[in-house]
Amino acid sequence: METDVVVALNHMVAPALDVPRFFDLAVGLGCRGVEIRNDLGDGAVAGGLAPEEVARLAAGRGLTILSINALQRFNDWSEARAEEAQALADYAGRCGAGALVLVPVNDAGWQPPLEERRAGLRRALSGLAPILAEAGILGLVEPLGFEICSLRSKREAVAAIDDLGLGDRFRLVHDTFHHHLAGEGDLFPERTGLVHISGVEDRAVPLADLRDAHRVLIGPADLIGNAAQIRALHAGGYRGPVSFEPFAASVHADPDIAGALRASIHHLAAALAWMAAE
Template sequence: MDFAINHISTPKLSVQDFFAMVRRLGSDKVEIRNDIPDVMNTLAPGEVKAAAEAAGVTILSINALYPFNVWSGDLPARAETMADYAAACGAKALVMCPLNDGTSVSRDDLVEALKNMAPILRERGLTGLVETLGFPVSSMRTKAEAIAAVEAAGGADVYKLMHDTFHHHLAGETEFFPEWTGLVHISGVTDPDVTVDDMLDAHRVLVDGDDRLENIPQIKALLAAGYDGPISFEPFAEEVHALDDPEAALRESIGFVTAGVKDTASAQ
């Protein structure tokens, strides 16, 4: 498997230290963010690009443009600023997340947003990674809905899906779209008491044997169906961010996922 690491896994590390850690873990692919940590608004893009080149890592994406499906207010300007930064720092894609506050967004507005975003991405040679959020309050929960909107917007050349194992589970999705998938985010939920509808980003830890999200079956299904892209660790939980040795924890999770997928495949 082709593993990547999202900077939210180790938000206390500088980009230089983060990139160096990723290489020690045997990966050469990373994701940076504009929230936790806010690399985009604290470092010049040239500095990030130089650090990535020095470390020998590829920046897969910047997380995230939100809420991309409400094309009003300052969103168009923020979209251009983010795309400019991505192009300047050498990132390949922007992650795009829908409104997630209980407000519905019409299909027409979703399609219009995708139409408006497409030229911004095309002009800079970027991919838009459309991420559906499985939360009950999300305005776009399923990947089938996202694909239909991308097709209606004529954006198949510039958009791919983000398959997030957490959101896939929360939305109760059963269908996989490997041909549409540009990147996979993995994280686990181990709290035995929280219900699926009450799961939040704060519950998202590294994947281990207590995982309730069926990460191993999801990854196996994607790989079996032909997905051959990166699989990126994206834990949001404070308990992960506070670890004294996040590198060791990531190494252990990488080993668990690798062994789990291999064992599952061998049993077929």
């Protein structure tokens, strides 16, 4: 792109593809970064491939594995969660992934008092830090904008990280969809390690009712200001990748996902170039 934005793909763009074909999709679109997941199919990381095989497949195509997405409910820390984090971090280190995405509890039935929730976040970060350090990877904290989410604010995440002195181990995920839902003004580009992008085009759905199923590829009808958010992050010094992460079934069923992604990439490039010229 004219704005030096680096485009990457999250496996959620085409969850029916196996890892080799997903990697081929990325290469065919000129992407050099990919994110693998542990919530597709049977829930195994990268479809159950050994981490060394994933590393080999990526290296052979000149791809960088940006992250494993994700450790869910990370801020509800427990012995079981620590074991899950250890397994994912070990896999990440062995496959060459640079980070593990950390997703907070998003459950209406899990609503501890404010101070308990904040203490739990700090306990989780403290427990994760040595696990991540041993694997040689970063933790990418991804606040979610849903009203029921236990961690909606990037500012709250940064405050906890800084209170613990763990800024060298944790970064933020700026998700354009969740940033829009949360209504948080601050961007924290200097603390951001990865950007997730997707569009919303359905004008009939109220903001509070938007869900992952409404997340499509970015096009001219986008309602959540992806280009503006990326431009602001770039202006603030962010130079990392922006990773396509649409969840809509219509995207996943597209028989020409490569063509759809190519059109979305071109649209976004044109929008960013137009904003840069203003």
